[in-house]
Amino acid sequence: MAPHFRSFILRRLAAAAGLVFVVSSAAVVLARLTPGDHLSEFELSPAQIAAERHRLGLDRPLFAQYVDWLGRLARLDLGESTRYPGRSVAGLIGERVGNTLMLGIAALVLATLIGIPLGVITGRGRADPISVAARGGSVLLLALPPVVLSLGLLFVASRTGWFPVGGLPPDGDAATIVRYLAMPVLSLGLPVAATLERLQSRAMADALRHPSVRAARARGISGTRVIWRHALRLSLTPVLAVYGVITGTLMSGSFVVEYVMTWPGLGRLLYDGLIARDANIVAGCAATGAAFLAVGIFAADAALAAADPRVAEAR
Amino acid sequence: MTTTRKHLLFLGVLLLIGGGCRKAPAPATTTGPVRGGELVASLRSEPANYNRYFDSSAAADVVALLTQARLVRVNRATDTPEPALAERWESSPDGRLQTLKLRNGVTFSDGAPFTSADVLFSFAVAYDAPGSQLGESVMAAGQRLEVTAPDATTVVVRFPAAFAPGVRILDNLPILPRHTLEPALRNGTIRKAWTPSSPLGDMAGLGPFVLTEHVAGQRMVFSRNAHYWRRDQTQNPLPYLDRLVIEVIPDQNAEALRLESGATDLMSNADIRPDDYARFKRLADQGRLTLLDAGVGLDPNVLWFNLKPQSGKDPRPWLRRKEFRQAVSCGIDRQAIVNTVYLGAAVPIFGPITPRHGAWYSSDVSPYPHDPARARRLLAAAGLTDRNGDGQLEDGSGNPVRFSVLLQKDITIRERTVALLQEQLRGLGVTLDIVGLDLGSVGKRWVTGDYDSIFHGFQASATDPAMNLDFWLSSGTNHFWNPGQPKPTTDWEARIDGLMRQQVQAQDPAERQRLFREVQQVFGEHVPALYFVAPKVTIALNPRVVNPTPVPQIPQLLWSADTLAVSRPRGPQ
């Protein structure tokens, strides 16, 4: 299977690179097409604005600007930010990608550890207290707007004083970081846990009615073994199908959580860039998001292939 | 009166004026604050450039207030000019020449001496550096000042024409270090000299603090400037604080929660929203916060109409008639706005001048208070009546009376005010469409004249109307309803232009007030822009903060950061 696998990886890499390129191009073009830019008529005089636009080359035709951007991209230069003048976009992203990854991975782990097992339990369809509580919790978390959840957690932190109210100190040992990580991870991870729980629960319920599982039970195999060997494997397919997307989205940074929790990550950078109409930041963050999405989907597909070897063989 | 007596009288007046200009250094307001300690403040944005000359955002303003100093400081609490880097000044009889004597022995934060050359340099940057945004702020009625330095400790400022605010204008100019920035000015890189990507050690200033650390998107740390020149009433060196940390917290809710939990001591935009008052009051009653009343604000929100002359046929000529605007003014119940949007913490006003402007404020310059019956008569006078009894007014051609208002999205107070306006105008039969857009789109439409009306708010800090000529003069860039007119297009705008020019040059305060009162009356009669309420500003801060001097303009507390102190170390977080 080795040559298969190698070409598989190469193709995936090429696809990922293509996606990154197309997305950042689109972001740059859209930014120029959207009326208005980072200069506001309320703050600067028309003469100043015209001078500034000329200096940044914003008054040239769209095609010329795009070609310029392509040239810079070839040198892996993501450009300079207008929101943070003088700083390179690559530098800004580099500063924050670690924070976002840390938060994203922690949230993903939390969500998986909570969501998948709970989903398996509730998928059995029995009305025991755990299942009812888990289902109710999921419904509530799904229906709650993310902002409300984040603010609620911040509020709890503020009142109890157990956890800091958002932010992240630049120099901190592991223990400090964990303390500052707690609220954002809950805020980001709990809704994902609910999503995974619902998906897994549904998939499990379907898997339990699958002919192969029924056959196994008819053969007399014990209930627990049936669940953990057959049904679980079957149920993973639909979950993994969206797991990649979930992973990718988490890694590119949730703007709401980072904004409310003042977590210095990519999500907030993207939001700041959007508000300030900084095309380079937006393109850079979009490109990073695309890269993470590609990685996430790749990982999920690989897991899917591992779970169901026939899928991998046929590729 | 004999000639000798006249001369004596003249001398006496001169002495009085000259003597009056000699003031002691502005003292700290109370005695006994303890030296040392750290204060944490929150700010909602970050500066793009540390140099106030190239960034006029609120964040850059805070940085400038903390790290730079001015020749003359306008004390925002008392609204009087105070000596800062200039220890005294003398005005010529016609007011056109101001001679300032600079303080001796002042050095920058890096030890280099401060001289008049730095003042000249600062003016040169303000006027001539490409990208400078301070140029207009240090021009008198649109013309440059002539600044000369006869020696190292004297600066002579010559105004092109009589300029009543005088040295107040120098409050707008932070003094830059010539010794570090002049090379940058010469080779054109001065804009990039003080940005977050350049080494912080290069920034030298005359302010109470020095910026020692900036983590992008998170915090800025300011440490005491050991060379700071100012001293308090008992001659102790200022600032009291060792360190001032500014955390960047963009979300207002998170900011308020941090203040509650004690993680921050005060907010740079220290005023609290009316929504939050109840919660903060409870905390204050428990002793966890202090609430201060800072008075009425200076910069109310404003609704203005597009009064640019329309090219071609105007489908809604009534929108540009003064009867319509007068009717809107009569139709709005300002007290209802005070009650609903500000929960009572505001005062109704009818023009851009609020009670905070002191002597400039006249309470009786608007003839159009709340009177719905009169509003209907005025609308009828403009040809707008309800022709078919459906409750909606129509114009002469039967089209419904309907116009739109643009506003910047996501600013709660403005959104609620406009919702209230919409409801009240509906009672009159006028339909108002509310269009919320992002700031860039609103600004663009304003400049191109592609709008009916805009509801917006600006930040002001000067009380003297002669410092806001860009608003009052028809040629001004902030003459919202029709900016930048080469010649005044209406009689009343011409009249205001004339009165304001006189007002700028008049020396006698009573005469100036009389002239400005007339300006306000003309404004009140033609109402190109509608004002509704001026908020009462309440400030919340941690009780450990000592010696605050609250004012309504932002930054309400940090403007006098050198006299802030803390009474105890911060508790465990």
Added chain:
Amino acid sequence: MTRSRAAGASLLLLLVVSSIGAPVLTPHSPLRQFPDFENAPPMWPHLISANGSVRRPFIRPLRMVDRLERRFAPSGIEVPILWFRDGALWSIDETDGPWLPLGADPLGRDVFSRLLYGARLSLSVALMASLAALLIGIVVGGLAGFAGGRVDTALMALADFILVLPAIFVVLSLRAAMPLVLSVSQVFWTLTLVLAASGWPVVARGVRGVVSAERRKEYAEAAKSVGASPWRILQRHLLPATTGLLLSLETMMVPAFVVAEGTLTLVGLGFPVPAASWGSMLRDAWQGSAFTDAPWLLAPAGALALTVLAMQLLGSTAPQTVEPSK
């Protein structure tokens, strides 16, 4: 029909009927602002009078005690609820103040009324957009999963592209191209379009994953060898395997879309003021200190939770006993 499904269906029916019947169920217009009642707390119906006796349902009207501190107190009287009067199912005589069953928002508008009227706009948009996203996702994902190869790669690349693209720019451009003042129906259809366009990639990815896995299973191969047409295989075997996933995604998209509708007002694409919608009500609650002082402003979140619960119950399957022998 199982008990859960019946419960889900009835709950959903209740929600739909409430929103359709809003004019009858709410004593006030959702636009009406009551001065002196800004941020008023809810006025629940009571059955037990102050002197301990049971009487017909009544309410205790509130009056404002301190405006800035947002304190209200009962005015001490008990006003009976009147039924079937003036075209409203329940109302009161309002000489002593209005009846605000779920309190008032910061502009003094009746939250209960805005909740029911808002359901019409918000739920319709969310439901329609999510159904559209499902349909598009099924078609695209099914095609990609079944055809495999280049078609699969191309379609999934398109889905990924839309997922990662910063939607704000697209919406901003769209908004700039539209007329300045938008009517409710214009906003409605634009929102449906935008939300559906943002939702289908996730559905497509999920469907494609399931279909491509199922396609290679024995029963599908068997069907193919017997000569069944691709359409038949897709329709009878592969797509039904995705129903579970689709139902889960549907119940996740609806609340996300309601919240997104509120967020899109940030770029000017919201229902025009003063129309009531759950999204804008939730955003208003975010602005103020809703948790401590005005939790009734979060009523749309509660209603949303009920909706999601209803959909979950409706889509649930019968419980499976796993160990019959135990």
